[in-house]
Amino acid sequence: xxxxxxxxxxxxxxxxxxxxxxxxxxxxxxxxxxxxxxxxxxxxxxxxxxxxxxxxxxxxxxxxxxxxxxxxxxxxxxxxxxxxxxxxxxxxxxxxxxxxxxxxxxxxxxxxxxxxxxxxxxxxxxxxxxxxxxxxxxxxxxxxxxxxxxxxxxxxxxxxxxxxxxxxxxxxxxxxxxxxxxxxxxxxxxxxxxxxxxxxxxxxxxxxxxxxxxxxxxxxxxxxxxxxxxxxxxxxxxxxxxxxxxxxxxxxxxxxxxx
Numbered sequence: 001x002x003x004x005x006x007x008x009x010x011x012x013x014x015x016x017x018x019x020x021x022x023x024x025x026x027x028x029x030x031x032x033x034x035x036x037x038x039x040x041x042x043x044x045x046x047x048x049x050x051x052x053x054x055x056x057x058x059x060x061x062x063x064x065x066x067x068x069x070x071x072x073x074x075x076x077x078x079x080x081x082x083x084x085x086x087x088x089x090x091x092x093x094x095x096x097x098x099x100x101x102x103x104x105x106x107x108x109x110x111x112x113x114x115x116x117x118x119x120x121x122x123x124x125x126x127x128x129x130x131x132x133x134x135x136x137x138x139x140x141x142x143x144x145x146x147x148x149x150x151x152x153x154x155x156x157x158x159x160x161x162x163x164x165x166x167x168x169x170x171x172x173x174x175x176x177x178x179x180x181x182x183x184x185x186x187x188x189x190x191x192x193x194x195x196x197x198x199x200x201x202x203x204x205x206x207x208x209x210x211x212x213x214x215x216x217x218x219x220x221x222x223x224x225x226x227x228x229x230x231x232x233x234x235x236x237x238x239x240x241x242x243x244x245x246x247x248x249x250x251x252x253x254x255x256x257x258x259x
Contacts, residue, residue, distance in 0.1 A: 046117055086107055159187075189238060206252075
């Protein structure tokens with residue numbers, strides 16, 4: 001991938017008042033300034049290397065390598081070869097975590113993302129990383145897509161730097177979780193605040209129900225610095241690797257359908 005350098009400027013006032021999903025920057029191109037929110041992925045992905053420069057060079061994000069390393073260590077401890085995995089990478093984006101999996105020699109990597117721009121960016125910047133990449137909304141998974149994904153015999157679900165903030169709704173994550181074969185592996189990260197008792201959002205409730213129920217057996221839970229904020233403060237996430245014991249029950253899935 002050609003590493004183009006972009007002129008990125010962060011706001012300098014009222015930084016402490018910006019929530020993580022409200023953060024933005026100013027991009028100067030050909031003498032014109034454009035304000036882009038961090039979660040406006042369509043704008044980020046259509047510019048080669050902008051996502052990487054923003055999050056990985058400027059803001060020091062290390063989640064793909066961190067979560068992949070933890071998954072590798074957990075598998076080794078459980079005498080499972082990473083090369084045997086068939087991974088569904090949810091919220092695949094432009095392939096940053098898929099690249100980690102591919103480099104680790106996993107048997108199959110299947111990407112899913114709701115964004116066509118993400119798929120285009122992945123094909124442009126990291127062609128060949130995924131064995132298949134579906135632009136699809138897993139919240140509304142029909143039987144045809146379910147059978148297509150099940151045909152890959154998925155035994156690992158990954159979701160890195162994509163959970164929360166409305167990027168991936170709880171229904172999409174739950175549907176992906178249920179596609180994984182029993183005794184398969186689950187690897188994801190999540191902002192630390194989503195695990196607080198005070199967070200009663202649907203997504204937080206779903207994740208906490210998985211962490212503290214028998215549906216998933218936790219093998220590793222670690223708090224770490226995901227990246228820094230635009231004013232230099234560390235943003236902490238939890239990395240989670242566990243084993244799926246059984247699918248999320250129908251009565252919980254039904255609740256996710258309700259507004």
